[in-house]
Amino acid sequence: MARKVRSIVLTGNGTNCEREMAHACRLAGSDEVDIVHISELLYGEKRLDDYEFLNLPGGFLDGDDLGSAKAGANRLIHAGIRESSEKLSDQFFRFIRDGKLVLGVCNGFQLMVKLGLLPAFDGDYLKQTATLTFNDSGRFEDRWVYLNILRDTPCVFTRDIERMYLPVRHGEGKFVAKNRSVLRRLHLQGQVVVRYSDAKCLDAVMEYPLNPNGATDAVAGICDETGRLFGLMPHPEAYLHRTNHPRWTRENLPEEGMGLAVFRNAVDFIRSPEF
């Protein structure tokens, strides 16, 4: 019998895309999908160990008051589990060590990068080597973007996906690497997975608004070296049905939205012997 896939969508302190993300996990075929408030983890009522697929949804953790997801990252590192010697971060790192899947979208991606979960060279998941900062425009924007997906990547979430068209909805989405060598290594190791592109989803672009935030090398999403941790600024959970597409009333579109494939890949991978 195929392995059960249990998905957790972690919420609280300002996340706001948890419902559609859970819906995506369900449509993708997860056997169980739980929206779990972080307090349930901190009170020991729920444990990450009971899941295979962790979803970190978009939103404004703590209002992004200290910079996007900064206070959220601080909480994940320092918060302890009640009546236990364990810290929340212990559960996180065990989850990662076990080879389970983590997907961070928008604020979830910002959280992963600022924690050091991405790109995490040499398996060092505590060292921040990149960041997501204010869009060059200096403003929050909601707009749909064309995305080119790299093929030569370990990322398990984007297998067989060549292109996507998804909305970005952020004010701090500009990807910046610590230095050139980090950037070079990201490309070399196939960790740059998603790039803002032209309307054909072929060539990466730096021009606004196709590249909505001025991201270095048009980076929109990256994975870790195992390909099991993946984060991106655009919202795959925002395009699950054709009526989500901004031009669905004028284009012939398949019933299923393009974003669902990301979640289906995750669920299928967990069911596969590779997991």
Place this chain on the structure above:
Amino acid sequence: MVNRIEVGFRKGVRDAMGEKVRRRIIENLHLDVEDVRTVDVYTIEGNLRKRELTAAARGPLSDPIIQRHAVNRGLAEGFDWLIEVGFRPGVTDNVGKTAREAIELLLGGRRGGRSINVYTSRQYIIRGGIGREEAERIASGLLANDLIEHYDIVSGRDWNPAKGMPAHVPRVMGEDDIRVEEIDLRVSEGELLEISNRRVLALSLGEMEAIRDYFRSEAVLQERRAFGLGERITDVELESLAQTWSEHCKHKIFNSRIAYAEEAGQSIVIDSLFDTFIKGSTREIREKMGDEDWCLSVFVDNAGVIKFNEDHNLVFKVETHNSPSALDPYGGALTGIVGVNRDPFGTGKGARLIFNTDVFCFATPFYDRPLPKRILHPRRIYEGVREGVEHGGNKSGIPTVNGCIVFDDRFLGKPLVYCGTGGIMPARLDGEPTHTKDIRAGDVIVMTGGRIGKDGIHGATFSSEELHEGSPVTAVQIGDPITQKKMTDFLLVARDRNLYRAITDNGAGGLSSSVGEMARLPGGCEIDLQKAPLKYAGLQPWEILLSEAQERMTLAVDPRKVDAFIILAEKMGVEATVLGRFTDSGKFHVLYGEKTVACLDMAFLHDGVPQLELRATWAAPCHEEPGFPVPADPGKALKTMLSRLNICSKESVVRQYDHEVQGGSVVKPLVGAMNDGPGDAAVIRPLLDSFEGIVVANGICPRYSDIDTYHMAACAIDEAVRNTIAVGGSLGRIAGLDNFCWCDPVQSEKTPDGEYKLAQLVRANQALYDYTRAYGVPCISGKDSMKNDYQIEDTKISIPPTLLFSTIGKMDDVRKAMTMDAKAAGHLIYVLGDTYPELGGSEWFAMNGWVGNEVPKVDAERAKKLYSALSRAIDAGVVASCHDCSDGGLAVALAETAFSGGFGMAVDLACVPAQNIDRDDYLLFSESQSRFVVTIAPEAKDVFESMLQGNTFAEIGEVLVEPVFIVKGMGGEKIIEEDIYALKEAWQKPLRF
């Protein structure tokens, strides 16, 4: 001990915020500066070691990849001017609060025993050849709002980075002694009014006298003695009464008795506009629906409730936050949106919030005349309001699905900031309906969410007055969307576990209003203000009771469930405090500790306000008939029209609002080939596993008030309904909200034309009654804001009377929704509905400097027939695009249809159904109501035309593959030939900032 941590960007890292500020300095203030950089400052009070400060700076407070930090020294270097902007004492500092929590967690949690406070400020480091005077202008005119912020300016020449800026702690210095003042009302009339004015009570002489008389009753005095109260009224009591009786809360004008007379003769007496026209219409519509009635809760709760399907109800409310937004646009608007969020959230058992809708009315952002005293530049109001709503809506995770911006220079004195929110709730919980409130004596009063501070004191009474010299600055608040989000996350869990009996929000009037209103159900309450959690010490009892500090809900909790409720709150990181209990004593009883500080009869508190008696006199204004020639170049005229502020694209604002979060967006505010056409209304799908949808639309046309508010209101209602039909909605399941924003309509020395303004109000209500019934669109809730005037010294500015009519409609299958963009070349173009020479109050007349008299009029019976036919055609799938004609008329609707679709079009005005029109420009720009531009595929022609049979419609042209917009005039000659991208550019350019 006080320390400062500064965080700035590393060299070579782009500072997008600094660049944005630089652009604004150049664009708004016309000052040339070379460069602006920003530095965030955290001023930390408390005993922290050097090592700990560095850990905080390095950890949560800065990003090591792009930022650097300094402790107790200055980061800035090589500048001409440094401006540091921080909050004044007591102003909500959301970032400071988050920083405090993060540092406490870093240092081992709050239980570590050390308490710290964090205050934030921001430095703007400017390079450029400007002097101190210009730096002052940048500080006061752009960066800091003097009401809530203070600033320091340092010249680069005087700068010592080793010392940096001195630490400044904006701590609230409160008095420690608790005082309850007693006020003697046995004084002269003049002194009574003086008491009302001095305390910002906004009570009239009649009302002050009613209060005085209540305190003369021997029965009342005897009861007071039993509670240890004297013969004089306490400040707690007086403030509670003023708040409860405020225009804002009691709608005294809408409930007044009005003698209305028309010049021509008609003369009637209206006992409450609200009962007669608004509730009256809804009552009649509901009676007519009989068993099919889908209204569930109207006019009794914080928001209206209708049925969505068997298992879910919809909740909708729109509010205004005009006066606070005039003083502090950012904080006022932010508070407006997070405030209205709490209305559906505090209705019945509470609804999950699913959409926001915002409508703003401003003066032109390009205003270039001297500004009257205390008025901020309209551009600053525009940017501030936009940003406040952005932060409030986006951070709450609620999509802003539609809205609009209306411009008229009379909104200079008070901008209008309408914020609306819809919610969805399960129809039943544990088998009990969720749309009603049930509170029993003995239920515990619990307050949850944020703490109480001095913010927002006198908001309710302040907004019941015009903006004047003495308008209190304490009325200004800044909302905190994340505290509210945490609270609503918690309360939705508590609701689903059925841990409370009823919920309401703390808005205007604070606890006084929330507890006072709830106490009406069981018939009394007893609360102890000493138990209320405060932001800082030093609040007097009346301030605790009246404070409008945000992000708080009040609940009635079954005593058996209180423990479970409090435990859940604590777990989810939300404060919840028991303040007292509901009773059936008939008393509004307030204690501070053991001592009674207020005890009023519930009946007097809620029903003691005397009914106003007012006169209204209608004399139809007569404007000079316009006389200007037909434009020589109608194409150029069209471009100028497309660039009018009321017509042009609002994309730059729309894009900054998240309109898709929650995953149910179907028709977005921006549609068409390039995702930039103007959607007529929003369609959303609130339940992701269903295709049932909601249509959200609005109508607003204040310009028509210059001629006749009756038709202004009729047109607003028609516009909302028309927009609903245009996107695929249908008559039969549309509910409305009426939001009146008026200028003071009470005749007085200050308002010599009060009788006319009141007549305008009467007429708008008459139209509301007539047209909501005609369309079968019941109002389910609403609001009025009656004092939208500005009066300082000799300058008085009154807004044009404005009705925002917002609707929420049910759509059975969102896959049939429609958008306004032309879909393919070769499609046929139709105009539906008749065009009359109705240009009174139109954009075309306004552009030419006229008002006119022929205001558009709505023929509801004909419109209804057309709307039904069009809905059926859209449902049958024979329509390719549908766009309503509104501001700018047919020409604007056609042009928008063309350029949004990325196609050209050729139309012939001779084919347009019209009555008595002999000028091409009148046909192009008339604003006759109930009209649409529709395109269809040629093969659908027969079916479409047969479905529209019996209505006025005509085929007028064809969609072209070439991007050219061609119009043939009534005389048969070509009068317009324009590139659609040139038209689009004219439409997009004005507000692209």
